[in-house]
Amino acid sequence: MNLYIMKIFVLVLVVMLSFGCSSSEENSYEPLYSNAPIFMKNKVYIFGVHPLHNPNRLFEVYQPMVDYINARLKGSELRLEASRNYAAYDEKLFSGYFHFSLPNPYQTVTASSKGYKIFGKMADDENFRGIILVRKDSGIEKVTDLRGKSVSYPAPTALAATMMPQWFMHEHGLNINTDVKNSYVGSQESSILNVFLGKSAAASTWPPPWRAFIKERPEIAEQVEIKWETSHLPNNGLVVREDVPADVVESVCKIIFSLHESKEGKAILSKMELSKYEKAEDATYDSVRLFLKRFEKEVRPIRGGDLNDK
């Protein structure tokens, strides 16, 4: 009888023990999927910006503007989208994936023939020009002094930083294809460093990266000077897919063109080093179309390579 009581006692303990060990919550959840979105508050319009920065920086600079616009739009919203490179951007733009987009002048012109309408642009056209840097001690005075020497560029299809300086040199009597050695070094900074190190006699770039470089490496910038500036072309354009409802476009226009009138908007623009966005139309970019046409005809072909950087 004693043993019997003991057995009961031990059993109780064992049960307690096993309860204690398997006390995890007996919940279950399995993920479910559907082919159509289940929730969506607003109509989403994708806003693609051409890869003028890496995606992180691009979000840093442009997300505040998108948020600003979304805060003022009713029933719809813009969603910022970066692209891994120009090829990816071009593919999305020319396939009509973006609703709104901010392409460079060359892409703007191309998009206008691929179902997009030009409705605005960045102001400050005077910034959209090329500059040519030489070392202060290089002794180069005339464009023709570059004959037989090497010139560094970021990329062959960059409009402001490569094509416009090449056009400038072409107009000042150099045959780009034979008189100089063209060195496409991949980035704006690389192009500037090449001339500082003496690997090239001149470096081709455009104002925004040069200003950034002065801030970051003042001791190097000190030894380099802007020798020549090209004339300018219309700045980056704003395009919208033709099927986007007119009232949405109108609302976006109203907000984006008055950015510079508010303090908050000014702060957003200053990150872009821009004074404002302004109205534009198809004819605004005629000068770009003309430049491209003459460049292809007189300097070198553009198509064949990617039209990448400026």
Place this chain on the structure above:
Amino acid sequence: MINKHLSSLWNRSFKFQLIYGFGVILTVLIVSFAYINLSFQKDFFQQSGMKQILNTSLSLVQTSKVWVMANDYVGLEAVVNDVSMHDDLVFATIINPDGKIIAHTDTSYIGKYVADAKRIKYLQEHQSSADKNDDSIEILLHNDKSIDIIRAIHEADKNIGYVNIRLDQGLRTAAIENTITKGIAFTLLSILIGISFAYFVANGLTKSLSSLMLSVRRYSDGKRDEVANEDTVKEIAKLASEFNNLTNNLNKAEELNQKLTERLELAFIATQDGLWDWDIVNDTIYYSPIWKKMLGYSDEDLSSEISAWQERVHPDDLEAALKAIDEHIAGKTQEYTNIHRLRHKDGTWVWTLDRGKVLYDENKKAIRMVGTHTDITKETNERAAQQHTLEHQAHHDALTKLPNRLLFHDRLIQGIEKAKRYKTHLAVFFIDLDRFKQINDSLGHDVGDKVLEEVSDRLMEITRQNDTLARLGGDEFTILMEDLHKAQDASLLAEKILKSLLEPINIKGHILYISSSIGIALYPEDADDAMSLLKYADAAMYKAKDEGRNKFEFYSAEMTRVASKNLLIEASLREALDKEQLEVYYQPQIDGVTDELIGMEALVRWNHPRDGLVSPGVFIPIAEETGLIILIDRWVMQTAIKQVVKWRKDGLNPGKLALNLAMKQLQSKQCTQLITDMLEDAGCKPEWIALEVTEGQIMKNPEQAIVILKEISQMGIELAVDDFGTGYSSLTYLKRLPIDKLKIDQSFVRDLPFDEEDIGISRAIIALSQALYLDVIAEGVETKEQRDFLVENGCRNIQGYFYSKPIPALEMEIFLKEKNI
């Protein structure tokens, strides 16, 4: 019901207690240990799963961010594929803010939308904005099989997508289950082994205990030769062995007891002592048959009551007997002893020596008293009375009937014991009659004895019943004052005594005035033994006498110190007197106007063989205190007088010799006689000398001083008051004193002529001397300025270093010769 059953089982069996006690403790310990251990392991496994999923999801957030921003499916696929290599990954997916799957380890889901409530809820909650400090991690599922979390990818304060990962917990769960299974098996096994062990131990123990129990029962049933089995476990064997020892001892004790009882009975029969045994608690008493036989009764004739004894005690003895019993019961005596008479049946008195001892319980309460009655009629009849008288005589003073020194000492010792025990204080008074010797000498011993009787009566009246008043001998009385609460009580008694003894005593027509000096020592403040207390009281009494009699003094430690130091110096001084280490120096006294010698002061110097010249400032006060000053002064006087006479015989003029006279000398009756003898012996004329008495000493007892100083003055000796200005003289006395000269104390001269106060005082003294037609002299004059000031103000007699320091006789002789030329 079960409780009751268990409780009865528990109380009944040691075996049950052992097995269950052991079993329960073991079970609780092992189960607790196993539980803690398993919980810990389980937590560890689960935490490791959580840690892995958090790490994986975080790395996915970081690697996928740029592709999410670019909405780049190809890039996303690559990063998602990177994490799919984990074995326990169920799926990893990246979701855009619309709930669209933009990457998934199973590519068939890409492009679809999340449709389960949990994720939709999460997405909606985290859509609007991102918290920078928080990764918005949410655990969607966490159980034994799976762990599933979702977290946000944020950029520029915006959630741009979400990572959702699920891990399979199967492997971990299996590991945990395995550990638990093993843990339970181990726990059960341990408990089983433990309880079995307890069972065997308990069985063995109870078996041994039963055997021992049987032995005990047999022994108590009378089987005296029972021996317990010691061949068992150590502890029980020890118990059995102790039991065997116990039975052995009991057997022996029983035998011994029987023998003792027989022996005691025989002893009582032999001595014919009666035995009584009083049960104090129940107040019953046993009387032995011999006790009853002693009084002529048979065992049945007398009842066993206290009254049987009490009624037969002689009425004169009863009180003392009862008191002796009470005192013994109260613990005041070590042993109860009393001799009393008991009435025999035939009416005669039986002298019995009653002795007994009380027994107390643990609360110190008397519970029983046992004793014997011995018939001592024969012995007692002659001796008892005699002894009583002798004893009383030995302890009492024949004249006053007061306790004598012996008894006082005894009472003092007992008093101290009592004070120690009850933490009380006591005081010892030492009383000495002032000038009792004079009464004895002048009026005879008969009168002296009457005085002592009268004093004894008066002291008896004043002292309390329980104080002990004793006469130590001569005119010395002592009082032991017990239960003293504060020293003040002793003061009160002392004052009463002083006042009472001041009352005139009328004996045979003589009206006698006496006074007394009292010294008091306190226990435990001053000493804790009888000898010291008496000695200290004596010392304090001498202090009181020294301070002028008719007063009392409490003993102080200082007295002992001073007394012992004084003793040393006294001895030293006596030796100095014997061996002529003292020397007389002379300091000239000069007329400050003419620079002529007018006299000299004789001063004593002690040239100690070891310590060199001892300052008079050190030894004179001690000599005064000890009374040695009398001898010293006499010696100085004798020596100086002889010297002066010699000089005069040699034709030199030493002027007036000033000698210091101690007050102690003045108090001596033979003072004038002594001086007369001294002068006659040396052939010195009284007008050749002057005696200086300090102002302070005169003022101690001015009336007496006036009488003696008048006698001296009538002899034709000049008298000067030394240290004038320091003794608070009363001008009334000053006028009545037969003095010729005031001596300005050197303390007023020292700062002349600069200190305003000293200028004032010295001028006043000079003015006073002029007003009373007294001569004046200044001592301690060291500078010309001081001399000039004093002379200008009317004091032309100058003594001090300015003229000469004290010099030995030989030098003085040269000085005198130079002056004479």
